[in-house]
Amino acid sequence: MNPSTVLFLKRKFQGHYKKHPPQSPPQLNQREWGFLMFDPGSGMYRHKAFYNNQEMHEYIQAMVPAHVYHSTAYYEHPSASTMKEKSWLGADLIFDLDADHLPNVPDSYKDMLKSVKNETLNLIDFLLYDFGFKENELHIAFSGGRGYHIHIRDQKVLRLDSAQRREIVDYVSGTGLNRDRIFKKKTIEGDSKRSKVLMFPSESQGGWGKLINRKIITFLQILVDSEDAEKNLIDFKAIGKKKAIKIIDTINSPAQLEQMKNGNFSALSFIPADFWENALDQIIPTIKVNIDEPVTADIKRLIRAASSLHGKTGLKVIPLTLDELSRFEPLVDAVVFGDNEIMINVIQPSIVELKDERFEVEEGRNILPEYAAIYLMCKGAAEFMEVLK
């Protein structure tokens, strides 16, 4: 980034911050702040603390950082330079969902963000139904970059240490899931006889049990509904024609299906264990949520401030309610800069998809609307030349 680009971006960010400064997190005076500047090689400014909004606004409007972060932690002395002197009091519980941590993300920025949003919604299901957080306790934000953040400030979680938070991570990611407890052959004592039945968790159980029950049933239904159901089933080890037909009949019976929802799979007890193992191998990755795990376990992390601008995209960190999240279009709603024409010198051929527009630019001189030009300059893919209006 050359000096004239730095100057231009700083002027634009400053203009924005004068009208719309970043938001303060709760307990502002117990937070540490950190900043990265546009100027190359200037390193990170850390251990800043502010006592009120005005102080924070004035600092940011004067310094115009490229990235604005505050601690997820609360400290007694947030501006002290060592952790020991800071004296940790607690920390918000944070989830960071980022395209970098998702398998098979699409290349296009728009599609990538769509798949991260989906993952975020899956995580929110865990947080609401399993962990019992209330909707208004989930502080969701578009990160301005490649994903979403969720902050939780419920009193009960603030004092959890890193190992305890890791248990939460392991829960949502299915790490350490004990498969022996998922499906088991249970001996049932009847009036006159004992019989072994195959039990799965029931749908009403909640948590992983509920999800596994649902997905196992869907998995079986998809197998059975396909045109070559019989042939597909026979492809599994130890399933012959007779068993295949029996499986199809069972899944197609509404009464049996009801039993299975309650966790009773006894009608399918004849299916070998390999089959169920294989089914779980396919199902578990679709239930687990992919988050940036160390972020949640870290109790002394810096996180991007709400309503600040992301210095690598020029997009705004937008706080969202759950309702807003489902309608949110990051590449439209997080764009803050205008349409003035800017001439830039493109260094890397790039594609910009913003505000429902698509610009494909080659190396050299290009004229783009300000918001797209700023995006490329922030990315380091272009240098500023001049404002054309």
Add this chain to the structure above:
Amino acid sequence: MEIDKFSNYPFLTRTVQYVADMGTPVDNILTSRSFDITRYRARSRVLQAIHGDIQHDDTVNFTVELLSYAVARIMVSCLNDAFLTRRYSLAEAKYAYHMMKQENNEVLQEIGEDLHIVASVTESGLFYLHFTDYIRGAVRLRSIQWKLVNRILNSGYVSITKEEYARLLQEAVRSRIIDALPLNVPDEFCQALEKYLLEIKASVDISRTEFDEAGFGNVESEHFPPCIVHLISNAQGGINLAHSARFALTSFLLNIGMSVDQVVSLFNVSPDFNEEKTRYQVEHISGSTGTAYKPPSCTTLITYGNCYGKDKLCETIRHPLNYYKRKKKTGSAK
């Protein structure tokens, strides 16, 4: 809870208050003839804790049992030895656990409330508690069944059996005791207890030596835990290790006494081997910058997907270094 149970749970807020209200001067307990038995019971508590479990003593009465806990804590504080404090806190907590298991639901709930692990009892007799309270205790328990992911978590609450609840309380008792030690005790107290302290110290020293002998002499690779064996074979097979795996392997090898050179040469076959960079990183982990890193615990290894080939011994340990120590100990005894 009836008062006669207080001596079983001397760490509870109500019990502490009860003892304070008794108003017996501490120096009296530490010096007077009439408290000989109390001091002797305190000595037994500590000595038994060093070598295993605190045993119930039928011959002592309520007051002796109750006050001996206070005296035992003074003894531990006088010696102020981290090893002793750990052992003692664990043994007191286990002692309490054996009694808690036998309590009725109401007493157990009362203890839980005092330890801030509040539970209600469901119609089916299960204990129902918030997940944050659950993980505060469960995180220290190594068996996989304690992991939150293997529990039924619904609207923020988990249900566990009475015995499991008592086990969680044991952890909370241990934390409460260890967090309060050492107490700030005046020198006179320690002088009064000197004859006991000498005996306890000698016992600690013996126990510690046994422990150290089981420690790390020469590096014996046949005693490595399966995760480390797996990582070494990957590293030597030229497979690029994730950062967390590299860290786990490096810190483990350095901790059992391998040199920086030996560790660096192990990575020499990695596809992206860069001697200078590798050496810098290994030296950093070894503590050349002032902080030496311990290898990650089993829990962390599991979280980052670096736990491979778990075997029976793994079930009994929480940390890969302990696997190595144990195996070496049993290996050399053969």
